[in-house]
Amino acid sequence: MRAVAIIALLAPAAALQVRSRPPALRRGAVALAAGADDDATLSPKSPMAGMVLLGGTEPAFWSDLNEETREGTFVCAKDGCNAPLFPSETKYDSGTGWPSFWAAGKDAITVDDGGFLSAMFGREVKCASCAGHLGHRFDDGPINTTGKRFCINGAALRFREGLGDRALPCEDAAPSS
Numbered sequence: 001m002r003a004v005a006i007i008a009l010l011a012p013a014a015a016l017q018v019r020s021r022p023p024a025l026r027r028g029a030v031a032l033a034a035g036a037d038d039d040a041t042l043s044p045k046s047p048m049a050g051m052v053l054l055g056g057t058e059p060a061f062w063s064d065l066n067e068e069t070r071e072g073t074f075v076c077a078k079d080g081c082n083a084p085l086f087p088s089e090t091k092y093d094s095g096t097g098w099p100s101f102w103a104a105g106k107d108a109i110t111v112d113d114g115g116f117l118s119a120m121f122g123r124e125v126k127c128a129s130c131a132g133h134l135g136h137r138f139d140d141g142p143i144n145t146t147g148k149r150f151c152i153n154g155a156a157l158r159f160r161e162g163l164g165d166r167a168l169p170c171e172d173a174a175p176s177s
């Protein structure tokens, strides 16, 4: 009976440790204006964003960011991260139903080494700052660019106009080892 009580006390503390990340990981974070998170669809607190950032995949054509064509930067939707990830000039319409890019910002993401199923399921792409799951990278991108297709969950992103100098140069990300 006493052991059960101790486990019940420890469990919430363990869950808290998994969720919190050290501030040092928030490299490249962008300060957001007050009210910037008013869009419930894109809120990092939305159930879809939470599910996606932990490794899930949103339904195809779920995100309004499929149609986003303005000039700007797509940043990480993880609460408190906001790292710039994809410059708008690398976005293209892949027809898949997920926001697609042919390159990520410099050092913005990590790409796993895939394994033997990567040709079919792609390589997992994560935010380099917070390790939140973003989507997958495939080798069927536009051949006049990098030839890569970063297939990214819109729920893992938020769009920011006018980040100015924070907009990152386009650069294909090398797989992390």
Ligand SMILES: [Zn+2]
Residues within 6 Å of the ligand: 076, 077, 078, 081, 082, 083, 127, 128, 129, 130, 131, 132
């Ligand atoms: Zn992040």
